[in-house]
Amino acid sequence: MESEINKAVELILSSSHTTVFTGAGISVESGIPPFRGKDGLWSKYDPQILDISYFYSNPGKSWKVIREIFYDFFGKAEPNHAHKAIALMEQSGFIKTVITQNIDGLHQAAGSKNVLEFHGTSKSLTCTECGEKFEASEISLDEIPPKCKKCNGLLKPDFIFFGEPIPEPAGTLSFEEAEKSDLFIVVGTSGEIMPASLIPIEAQRNGAKIIEINKNPSNYTAEELPDIFLQGKATEVFAELMKALKNKGKKE
Numbered sequence: 001m002e003s004e005i006n007k008a009v010e011l012i013l014s015s016s017h018t019t020v021f022t023g024a025g026i027s028v029e030s031g032i033p034p035f036r037g038k039d040g041l042w043s044k045y046d047p048q049i050l051d052i053s054y055f056y057s058n059p060g061k062s063w064k065v066i067r068e069i070f071y072d073f074f075g076k077a078e079p080n081h082a083h084k085a086i087a088l089m090e091q092s093g094f095i096k097t098v099i100t101q102n103i104d105g106l107h108q109a110a111g112s113k114n115v116l117e118f119h120g121t122s123k124s125l126t127c128t129e130c131g132e133k134f135e136a137s138e139i140s141l142d143e144i145p146p147k148c149k150k151c152n153g154l155l156k157p158d159f160i161f162f163g164e165p166i167p168e169p170a171g172t173l174s175f176e177e178a179e180k181s182d183l184f185i186v187v188g189t190s191g192e193i194m195p196a197s198l199i200p201i202e203a204q205r206n207g208a209k210i211i212e213i214n215k216n217p218s219n220y221t222a223e224e225l226p227d228i229f230l231q232g233k234a235t236e237v238f239a240e241l242m243k244a245l246k247n248k249g250k251k252e
Contacts, residue, residue, distance in 0.1 A: 001230070001240070008211050008228050009244045012094055015183035015209075020086055021200055022100045022107070025188020025215060026234045030077040032104055041069060052163040056128075059145040059154050066157060067141045070103075070122045079110035082187070082234035085242050087111035094245070096181075099174045101189060101196050103159040116170045116177065118196050120159035129153025166195065178203040186212045186226065188234050191219030200225060213237045 012018060024034035033041055048054050049065040079087075087110040089095045098107050099116045105123045107115045126133050127148035139146050139155065146155045160167060175198075178184065184203035191197045197219065204210055204225055212218065212226035213234055221229055230237045 001232070004228055004230055005237075005240045005244050008230060008241060009248055011183055011209050011211065011228070012089075012241075012245065013248065015094075017181050018095050018183040018185065019097045019099060019177045019181040019203070019208075020095055020185045020187060021189065021203075022086075022098065022102060022187045023189025023193075023196075024102060025190075026080075026082050027077065027102050027104055027106055028188070029080045029082065029233060029235050030104075030106060032074055032077050032102075045069065047162065050161045052161040055156065055161055056154075063141075063144040063146070067144060070157065071136065071141055074104055074122065077104060077106065079106045080235050082238045083107055083110035083112075085238035086187075088242070089245075090114065095185075097177050099177060099199060101193065103157075116174050118166060118170050118174050118199075120157075120167045120170075122157050122159055124158045125155040126158055127151060127153045128156050133158075171195075174199055175202055178208070179206045181206075181208045184208045184210050186210060186214075186218075186220060188214060189218065190214075191223075191225075 028034060045065055049062045055062045083106050086095060086098060086107065090112055097114045097116060098112050099118055100107055101118050103117065103119055103122045105121055123136050124133055125136055125139055130148060130151040130153055132148055132150045147153065148155055178199050179202065181203050184200055186200050200210060200220060210226045211228045211230065212220055213230045215233055220226060
C-alpha cells in the first residue's frame with residue numbers, strides 16, 4: 001500500500017485541478033449506514049417512503065420515516081477524519097471541488113467550502129406550495145408532516161426522491177467539474193447509482209487520472225477505471241495520504 005500511497009501523492013502534487021467524488025462509504029464511519037447492501041437502510045425500511053408520488057399521497061407516513069432516518073438518527077452524525085482531511089486538502093489548495101452523492105452535510109460541517117450536492121441535502125426544507133425555503137434546524141418535527149410557517153403548506157426535504165430529477169445547478173456543475181479535472185479521487189461509492197455513476201467515467205474520458213479509495217472493489221474497480229486503487233477505510237487511507245503529503249513537503 002505504501003508505494004500506491006506515494007504514487008497517489010505524486011498525482012495530487014502534480015495536478016492542477018483535483019476533484020473528489022464521494023458516496024455513502026465515507027459517511028459509514030460517521031455512523032450513517034448506506035441505503036443498499038446487507039445492512040443498508042432498504043433492508044429495514046420500504047424504499048417507497050422516498051417515492052415522490054407516495055410522499056404527496058401519504059405525507060404523514062412518509063415524514064414519519066424521514067424524521068426517524070434523516071433527522072433523529074442522521075442528525076447526530078459528526079464529520080470523521082476523512083471528511084476533515086478532504087477539507088484540509090481543499091484549504092491547502094490540493095482539492096478544487098467536492099462532488100458528493102451524500103445528503104448529510106458532513107463535508108460542509110468538516111470545513112469544505114466548494115461542495116456540489118448531487119442528490120441535494122437534508123439540511124434544508126422547501127414548501128411545496130409557496131416555495132419558501134427553511135433550514136431544517138429551525139423547523140420543529142414534533143408534529144408531522146411539518147408545515148410552512150408562511151402559508152401552512154407541506155414541507156419537503158431538499159434531497160431528491162425517486163421520480164425527481166437531479167437538482168440544478170449541482171447536476172450540470174458536477175459534470176462540468178469532471179470535464180475540467182486532471183485528477184479525480186473517487187471515495188466510498190460502489191458506482192451503481194445512475195446518473196451519478198457516470199461522473200468519474202466522464203472525468204476519465206476527458207483525460208483525468210483516477211484514484212479510487214474504497215473498502216471493497218466497486219463497479220469502477222471491475223471496469224479498471226482507476227489508475228490507483230487504495231483499498232481500505234476512507235479514514236485510514238486519508239490518514240496515510242495526509243502523512244505522505246506532509247513528509248513530501250518537509251523533504252522539499
